[in-house]
Amino acid sequence: MSGEGIGFGKAILFNEHFVVYGIPAIVSAIGKYTIAKIEPMDKSGWTLNDNRKATPRYKEDKLDQQKKSINNIIKKMGIDLSKKGIEITLDGTLYCASGIGASAASCVAIARALSNHYGLNLSDEEINEVAYEGELAYHGTPSGIDNTASTFGGLIWYEKKNPIIMDKIKIHSPVEIVMGNTGKVANTTAAVAGVRERKEKYPDKYKEIFDRAENIAYLAKDALNEEDYKELGKLMNENHKLLQQIEVSSRELDFLVKLARDHGALGAKLTGGGLGGNIIALTPGRELQDNVANAIEKEGFQTVKTVIGAVKEGV
Known part of the structure; x- marks a missing residue:
């Protein structure tokens, strides 16, 4: 069997x-x-x-x-x-x-x-x-x-x-995104350890950043519930800024984030452990998704065109 x-x-x-x-x-x-x-x-x-x-x-x-x-x-x-x-x-x-x-x-x-x-x-x-x-x-x-x-x-x-x-x-239907791959394998364990070290070293600075991150989560939940993707994109951009401040972004990630935004993505940020790996760009609609993916691929990076909110095989 x-x-x-x-x-x-x-x-x-x-x-x-x-x-x-x-x-x-x-x-x-x-x-x-x-x-x-x-x-x-x-x-x-x-x-x-x-x-x-x-x-x-x-x-x-x-x-x-x-x-x-x-x-x-x-x-x-x-x-x-x-x-x-x-x-x-x-x-x-x-x-x-x-x-x-x-x-x-x-x-x-x-x-x-x-x-x-x-x-x-x-x-x-x-x-x-x-x-x-x-x-x-x-x-x-x-x-x-x-x-x-x-x-x-x-x-x-x-x-x-x-x-x-x-x-x-819950959202009514899955929403298109583009993931852009830096091609660098990220070491999540090292990234997590680095944040812990800096958080202990600069508690006041990090408390401020963490408080803002918490606030963003609640605003993002509201934006998703209302399916307000413009607002969601703005919050993604702000979240990326906080991730830069805790030093888990990289030159390649920042380049791809800017590229996606410049080509019409409603928002873009690193996703996952950082220091390599992928970005996520919010691109509702197939046309916008294609535009952003093409721009990233033109620069020699791989993309995944997919959706958020996937609930069954092969969505």
Whole structure:
């Protein structure tokens, strides 16, 4: 018997990094996903065929973390591979790069595929918990936001409190975005550690920035509820400024953000860990989406044209 599972990619719309400290963040599943397939094999242990398309060096750089992640997932699920092992195959429409939730999508997809393969019938909540264990191998102290978006889909308001606060934000239909890839593999763990260090060193400066980030989250939630994308874009621009102030942007990210805005994006910012990876540009309507994507591609960068608010396979 074989098992299959999917996990969505994601884009953080507001407050990556700030979310680690309990500031609300808004994240969306995007219409691209990873598929995991599990096949039984006669020998013990597990093997992996990773057929996902990826930024150069992405898969090589993440290999050790990936092995640890899969072991975490198998351990958390209580699966014994000492007699009969499994072959895991990863594929799908999600292009692997930093800032797009590739690691979380693979964790969710593998957890779902294992659940199906072994007839465990895990709920989405349980899949999310398992995927978080997998994410620990990639991010050290992940907020949990990536695996949550990857598991549940849609738009999510997320607060890392105890217990975690997670609310769906409903929009009538998914909205077009462009993600622009710097081509640099980001080290999220290093970025998170750097913010922590500077926050301890400059508490007053950082308190001011963090307070503004919190305010932006509430304004952005209102803008989404009202589907006021002009306002949402302005808030994305302001959020990027705060991310620059906490030093997680980069020359390439800032270049792509400016390029997207100059070609009509309603707003643009880095998305994910920063220091590389992707930007997200808000481009409602296919025409605007094409214009912005073409401008980025002309400069030699790769893009993903997709949507926020994705709730089902292949949106």
